[in-house]
Amino acid sequence: MISVIGLGKAGLPLAAVIADSGFKVIGVDVNEKRCDMINRGENPIPEEPGLDELIKKHGGRNLIATPRYEDAGDCRVYIILVPLFVDENYNPDFRILEKATRGVGRILKRGDIVVLETTVPPMTTETIVREWLEEESGLRLGEFYLAYSPERIMTGYSISRLREFPKVIGGVNEESGKKAFEVYKKFIPNLHLVSSARVAEFIKLMEGCYRDVNIALANELFKMAEELGVDFYEARNFANHRYCDIHMPSTGVGGHCIPQYPWFLIKEMEKRKKFDYVRLIRTAREINDEMVEYWAEKIILECMKVDKPLSEVKICIKGITFRKGVKETYNSRNLALAKLLIEKGLNVFVYDEMFEKEEIEEMGLKWIEPEEADLTFDCFNLRIFRKI
Amino acid sequence: MISVIGLGKAGLPLAAVIADSGFKVIGVDVNEKRCDMINRGENPIPEEPGLDELIKKHGGRNLIATPRYEDAGDCRVYIILVPLFVDENYNPDFRILEKATRGVGRILKRGDIVVLETTVPPMTTETIVREWLEEESGLRLGEFYLAYSPERIMTGYSISRLREFPKVIGGVNEESGKKAFEVYKKFIPNLHLVSSARVAEFIKLMEGCYRDVNIALANELFKMAEELGVDFYEARNFANHRYCDIHMPSTGVGGHCIPQYPWFLIKEMEKRKKFDYVRLIRTAREINDEMVEYWAEKIILECMKVDKPLSEVKICIKGITFRKGVKETYNSRNLALAKLLIEKGLNVFVYDEMFEKEEIEEMGLKWIEPEEADLTFDCFNLRIFRKI
Secondary structure, eight states, X not given: OEEEEOOSTTHHHHHHHHHHTTOOEEEEOSOHHHHHHHHTTOOSOTTSTTHHHHXXXXXXXXXXXXXXXXXXXXOSEEEEOOOOEEOTTSOEEOHHHHHHHHHHHHHOOTTOEEEEOSOOSTTTIIIIIHHHHHHHHOOOBTTBEEEEOOOOOOTTSHHHHHHHSOEEEEESSHHHHHHHHHHHTTXXXXXXEOSOHHHHHHHHHHHHHHHHHHHHHHHHHHHHHHHHTOOHHHHHXXXXXXTBOOOOOOSOOOSSSTTTHHHHHHHHHHHTTOGGGGHHHHHHHHHHHHHHHHHHHHHHHHXXXXXXXXXXXXXXXXXXXXXXXXXXXXXXXXXXHHHHXXXXXXXEEEEOTXXXXXXXXXTTOOXXXXXXXXXXXXXXXXXXXXXX | OEEEEOOSTTHHHHHHHHHHTTOOEEEEOSXXXXXXXXXTTOOSOTTSTTHHHHXXXXXXXXXXXXXXXXXGTTOSEEXXXXXXXXXXXXXXXXXXXXXXXXXXXXXXXXXXXXXXXSOOSTTTIIIIIHHHHHHXXXXXXXXXXXXXXXXXXXXXXXXXXXXXXXXXXEESSHHHHHXXXXXXXXXXXXXXXXXXXXXHHXXXXXXXXXXXXXXXXXXXXXXXXXXXXXXXXXXXXXXXXXXXXXXXXXSOOOSSSTTTHHHHHHHHHHHTXXXXXXXXXXXXXXXHHHHHHHHHHHHHHHHTTXXXXXXXXXXXXXXXXXXXXXXXXXXXXXXXXXXXHHHTTOEEEEEOTTSOHHHXXXXXXXXXXXXXXXXXXXXXXXXXXXXX
């Protein structure tokens, strides 16, 4: 029996895939309503292709969800996949992870295997996660096993990623790595054992930095192209080939994942007074976060072409989710753009095909059909349309 | 008849490929000795696979080399591919390009097509190159045609790149683009017409920035990995997949190409007071150029483990070319590293399998076999070996 702690957008697809591989899975999640849904065979993440049928098939049978750690007390493998946020100063906020890890620690038995999947700052697994487990269980590492295997989930592709994408796992010691690898390879086909949990942690952070830096580069090149009167998309189309992968520009990088990961490395290096080792990833972070200012200015310049006092021009921000097609506004830069324009005193409305008028209004925002606005900014195509 | 101005590492392979497509080619190059070699069928760039046979086959026949522009007076197509350097303040030094372009201008006739291939700052083709041609020829654009098609040569792969790699071409006006495209597609199979010379210029600069920024990212991640005790290469190996392409770390980025191109954009944006549009590419440039300081410190720390006074430790810098396998030290960061250590008062020798002892000594450097040194730094593998 395997337990998955955290049945969110990353944890639930993993739990479902494990259940579908023939294991009995006990999922633990603080959200009691979500647990009930899963046990009834109802999928709380309908936007995840393939998940509906897995939950329908296994929910309440091979996959039991519960808010109580004690219900998972007979499991021999505990996989922790709870969110880790950064606070307003970009420091990691370990509270949820600590609670989940201590919860596992309380039911941990000799010989059990714990695998952390949450993306974490370097050395988290071998230091604080190990300490929390030892404190709560009264066991010492060696009496239990501890490894790290970063999730590579992307909402909309989670099931296929688990089944096809390469996944890495590394132990805090050699035995932990081997034991965890043996278990994981039963449900992850494309699995690779790396030399340590620390390497596995770093792999995930490298990927995040690659994405963030390359999006910042695309944004910077976009600004230059606009300044030079060059069509960025035409240039990108012909610049990209086997050895060149210019990313897409954007209003910034939102969501739970990529924008947080560089900070894990930045904060760790700053603690070590290695300020010089993070200049690029920090600059990339700043560039991406400042894109809302760039777009706000562009929008305002376009508003001036409308024959109305600036404060009366109806501006529609179209698309407020953090990513197209995912109904999630956490750290959405599109929403940040709307709020920035409101702060500047402009007459801002929003529209998003994934949200009803009422949902928009509950966020304290004004809803409008794009056709009714004087000017619409399409956040996902970066195009400004003026009513004529 | 087609003329290629500049028979260097980029121009000669192009001239040879055009000749091999059945055209008569007149190559113009200031280096008389090089011209004589080519006319005798001897290849002055032996490290370029496939070039030997092309020069042997066409040199002095379909491909005539000359130092005199007048000898190319009957050509109807002029391709300019001469070097463009940056000066000590990273500003482009147009002197060679101006001389070559004015040389073409003097022999330019009504209906001729001029194509620039040298990588240049944005808008160079439509502004100064056009002006130089008009001034010298007395013709106006429209009476001749002008386009830009960036070379995508890489020493060691030039012939195959010309024959297989996608290449773009764009005119300073629509007719120029079309005319130049028609000619070029006779010898470049994978050719794409883009909307303007400016777009074509920008495409090449984007590619250069992509490479430079991603090498800087690799260097920054390498420093962090070392600091954390993580094997960078192991992590890179598992981080890279379809959506992630972490590059290789290095002593920096040398040679004629990539380190110059970001400066073309930086200087242009600075002129326009858009300092904020180049923060990432500028930071990347700094990180790459400062890698020699990072490695110098690592080497000195290793020297301290040798039981000798620091100034007596024989240090061998192994590999001084700017890139492995290319006998070229222009802007070599490996050479810069050797010189930095010498400046610091250390006892530095160099070794490179591509250079004889005498050639090294002619550079004013001391030569040593790596086995004789107390400590060897392998510039291409970034490994430090101590004699035991």
